[in-house]
Amino acid sequence: MGNIPRVLYPFLPSYGPDDANVTGVLNLAALLVNYTLDGYGSMALSNPGFTHLVGVFYLNPYISLVNPDAIITTFHTLFAAYAIGLGVVGTALSVRYLGTRDDKYIKLLRPILWVLTIVLLIEPIVLGHFMGDTVVKYQPLKFTALVTLTGGKGVYGYEFYDPIEALFAYGNPYHPIHGFEYYLSSCNALGNTTFVELYEKLDPSMINYISGISNLTLSSYCREAVLSLEPIAPLVSAFYYTMIGSGIIIAIAAVLVLFTYLIRIPVLTDITDFINYRLLSPLIGYYNVLPFLTMVMAFGSAIAATAGWAAREIGRQPWTIYGLITTNEVVTPVPITPVFVAYVLAILTAIAVGGSLAMYYVATGPGILRNISELLRGGES
Known part of the structure; x- marks a missing residue:
């Protein structure tokens, strides 16, 4: 997309090479906005002449499959699915063992745990980190929403400080994080340019199709997008920190299983043995520790995946397709x-x-x- 999104949202970064047709992208934006004034964006998608009006969108049709965000998102999603699937199987075997005390279920459980523990150490720690990097780099407004609960009132100002989040995001705990006022100020940089003035320069033939937004300024369109996220930012942040908390718990459980029950490494095993046998065993029973940790990993994975999905999808409001159409608009023209x-x-x-x-x-x-x-x-x- 290159710098095309910055035409509508100045605070966004560059999205790689200019493989998108600028006229096609802005035509799509204008048509969708125009349709949503009278109904829902999906009505535009059902119009047979819609794609003809938009024209060529990507000069390279494969670019959407190889961009950095798509690659890390794919691996992150796949590993989350592996964790949930393996967790269900592990829980089933654990329940069977607890009900029968038959050691064959523990033998069946061990190979499952080998894969599950490795997946849970890679998913939240490695892939989760890179996933966070893509959000910070490519979706700065969403990142602000994600840290709303720990950023304090400064989130709604120009900038604020959140040492822990800044350390992981920028490598510097004293790096400022942009607040919502920063994004609103960036929108003001678009001035009083209207959509009709923009299309008089880019594609005058489209003016007849954007009559509903012809006098709408680019700055007000940008501001409305930012303001629509502010009210739901605390909810997005709550889901985000639920995901983080669950990720920490399942990673700890994976370490306890790996170094006590699957592989023995000096010092590390001494620590995990102490936790498993001295702390957990008196509380839940010696033979119940492994099934318990397995179910913690299983349920924790499901919670983390669900909360992460919610933070991602709610946090992307009001955007889905490069900031051009909202989720409600793209799904159906029928009221929900x-x-x-x-x-x-x-x-x-x-x-x-x-x-x-x-x-x-x-x-x-x-x-x-x-x-x-x-x-x-x-x-x-």
Whole structure:
């Protein structure tokens, strides 16, 4: 995208080489904004002549697959999926062991734990760090929203200090972090230029299609985007720190499992043995420590993944496609009702339950099917 996004949002960085057609990008922006004034952006996508009006978007169609954000996001998402899937299998084996005390389930659990612990040490520590770097570099406004709860009132000013976050983000605990007022001031740099004035220079043929926003200034459009994130910033931050906290817990659990039950390394094993056998064992039982840590990793992974997804998706408001259309607008032109929300939640719940049962079946064999069959027969009698 190069510097094209900076035309609408001056505070954004450069997004690599100029592989996007500037006229096509701004045409898309104007058309979507124009449609959303009277309805929803998805109405534009259903217009047969819409793509013709936009024109060529990418000069290199493969650029979206090789950009830095896409690469790290792909690995981060895959490892999160591995962690959740392995966690479900590990939980199933742990529950079976706790119910039967049959050591065969511990033997089956060990190879699962080898993969799970390595994944959980790479995912939150390595991939999580690089994921954070991409947010700081390419999505500065989202980063401000993420640290709202620890940034204090300064978040809503021009700049503020958050030593811990600044240390991880910039390598310097005294590096200032931009507040919302900084982004609003950046928007003001666009002046009083209107969309019609912009398109008179870039593509006069589009003026007839942007009548609804012809007198809208670029600065007010930019400010509205920033102001729309401010009210939900605390929620975004809450999800973010839930993800961070869960990530720390599962990483600790992974270390305790790795150096006590899977590999023995002097000093490290002494520390993990002390925690597992001297601290945890008296509380939950000697033979329950490993199943307990397995379930901590499993549930912690699910919580971290869910909170991380929420922080990412809510934090990207009001943008989805390079800041050109909001999530609500791109999904459907039909108003979202409570009935529809309940319907979607029911489908997602069914997928989650069905997927969990399927992974449980893979881990433990046909026993779950027999149990369900017996329950059904018992209900019939």
